[in-house]
Amino acid sequence: MRLGVLDVGSNTVHLLVVDAHRGGHPNPMSSTKAVLRLAEEIDDTGKMTKKGADSLTSTVEDFTRIAKASGCEQVMAFATSAVRDATNTDEVLSQVKKASGLTVDVLEGVDEARLTSLAVRRWYGWSAGRILTFDIGGGSLELTSGVDEEPEVALSLPLGAGRLTREWLPGDPPSKRHVSVLRDWLDAELKQPAKDLRAAGKPDLSVGSSKTFRSLARLTGAAPSGAGPRVRRTLTVSGLRQLIAFISRMTAADRADLEGVSSDRASQIVAGALVAEAAMRATGVDTLDICPWALREGVILRRLDSEPAGVLVSVG
Template identity: 55%
Template sequence: MRLGVLDVGSNTVHLLVVDAHPGARPLPAHSHKAELRLAQLLDDDGAIGPDGVGKLIGTVHEALQAAEDKGVEDLLPFATSAVREATNADEVLARVKDETGVELQVLTGEEEARLTFLAARRWFGWSAGKLLVLDIGGGSLEIAYGMDEEPDAAVSLPLGAGRLTAGWLPGDPPDPADVRALRRHVRAEIARTVGEFSRLGTPDHVVATSKTFRQLARISGAARSADGLYVQRELKRRDLEDWVPRLTGMTADERAELPGVSEGRSGQLLAGALVAEAAMDLFGVESAEICPWALREGVILRRLDHMPN
């Protein structure tokens, strides 16, 4: 059957259409996305303003039309941190439902981490052993660890690349003092969680997902996305440590000229790099393998697991 996942994230609203049935891997059929940047549309009270809600509703309508055009039989709509943490989240969800008919399921941060972990586990298989999975989104950082399909530990921290850029790095290029302050903040937040994971033992395989990690790997020399899903890509901590000071001195336009970096994401690449570097350092990770599957695929896999054969 043809499934659609509608992901209302902090940066983008993304419809992923796949052909799928239980026991088989989902095959991508279509992708439709719009950069809405909900996390940056919050007002001083933490609410998504009328313009932001209107843009969200219009974007959902466009995604519904695309889903209909592509023959989607079952739509799985969900929202993550930007909607979850908005002070008017209930009002936003009600308006979206009233005006589009779409009832967005708001995932908790822990659910995001667990579903992303499931996707990574299915991608790498049982032979990968104990997995440590890192995912940097627009609004949050998810960390999960385990041997099975359900992680033994899963946390979500408010360390998304978009959120941190908006709150900590107003300059372009950023003020070095602001970068230093953000670095301290990020490392303090992550360090609080390390003990929860270290007691579980050393992972056999470290996995990184998300656009931020993919772009950081690409500028560090990893293969292009055009080379296909099955090319192994990794991000080494030493390469990342070399890139952070270089990114600090660049403007957003200059970062957009780097290989694999989109104009829409270039402004928040430095914040993402600081989070990635801190996580890899504090968890003692020398290299992380990039996984092409993440939260959206996890949502699809969970849905397939509950379908009758």
């Protein structure tokens, strides 16, 4: 069947269209993105602004039409940190549904972690043993550990790259002092979560998923996306340290010229690198394998397993 997955994130809204069947490898057919930066559209009262809500509404309308034109039998729509954190979430999503006919499900952070873990497990298989998974989004960091498709430990922390950039790294480029202070704060914040993950057992494989980790791996020498998803890519702590020393002295405009860094993420890649470094340091991980699958693939796989992970709406 042809499925559409509409992911409303903190930075972008992303429609992925795939051909998929139970027991098969989801085959991507098209990918459409819009940069809305919804996390920056939360006002002082915690509400999403009218501008943010209207931008989201028109984008979902457009993407629903694209899904229909692409022959999607169903669309699974979900929202993560930015929409989840807004105090007027119900009002915003009601507006979206009224205009587009699409119900957007709000995923809790722990559910994000579990679905990402499912995608990683399916990619690497049972022979990988215990997998420790890291996923950095715009608003949150997800961490899991487990030997099964349902992880034994699933954590979601408000340590996303966009959130930390806004709260901790003013200036372009950020000052050495701000970078140092954020490093120390992250070490303190990750101390207990790392202890919980270690208590589950020593990992046989440590994995980073999400665009942030793919970008960091590319910046430290991993193969480009054009080499295909099955080429092994890794990220090391030592490589991250060298990268942070380099990119933290650059402006966002200069970072956007680096291969592997999109213009919409250039401003937050320093915070993303600091979170990745701190998470690896806290858990004692020296090297991460980079998984091409993440949350969206997890949603698809759960749907194919006939276990709902979002709201399914026919657009036919």
